[in-house]
Amino acid sequence: MTAMQAVALYSGLNILLLLYLAINVSLHRRRAKVSLGVGTDAGLEQACRAHGNGTENLPPALIGLALLGLLGSGTLVIHALGMALTLGRGLHAYGLLTDPGRSFGRVAGTALSWLVLLVSALLLLGKAIS
Incomplete structure (x- = not known):
């Protein structure tokens, strides 16, 4: 497996995780009958x-992996x-x-x-200045 194939592997797995989390939000919205915001549903x-946390953290991490591979x-x-x-x-x-x-999971x-x-x-900064 090449470095870029490894990047593709982890990108694909994490995109699937984000898709699962997005579907989970949709199912909760449907059940709670809330189309915008969260209402009072915990x-x-x-x-x-x-x-949201996944969409905040995964893009820079996956971009970093891709750049390191490249x-x-x-x-x-x-x-x-x-x-x-x-x-x-x-x-x-x-x-x-x-x-x-x-x-434990969150921490x-x-x-x-x-x-x-x-x-x-x-690592990216090291590659940039070397």
Whole structure:
């Protein structure tokens, strides 16, 4: 597997996660009969935030992975970052959808996601100035 095939793998998996979260929001909206905003439905608010958080964090992370792949980072680097990202986003979504408060999934998922963003940014800056 090439680095760019690994980027494609993690991009595809995370896009599927976002699609699941979007469908989950739609189902909650239908059940709660709320077409805009969240009304007073706690489950809809959780679903919206899980989806929203994914849409806030995944684009820069996937762009970072793609740029690293295009700039010649090794497949191992892409796999390490891609696995951490996918695990982090999955844990965060699960944690938020099952518990609106602080949970292991939310904390660990956030930490992994931010770590991927930080490492990707540092690697990209290193490639830019080398």
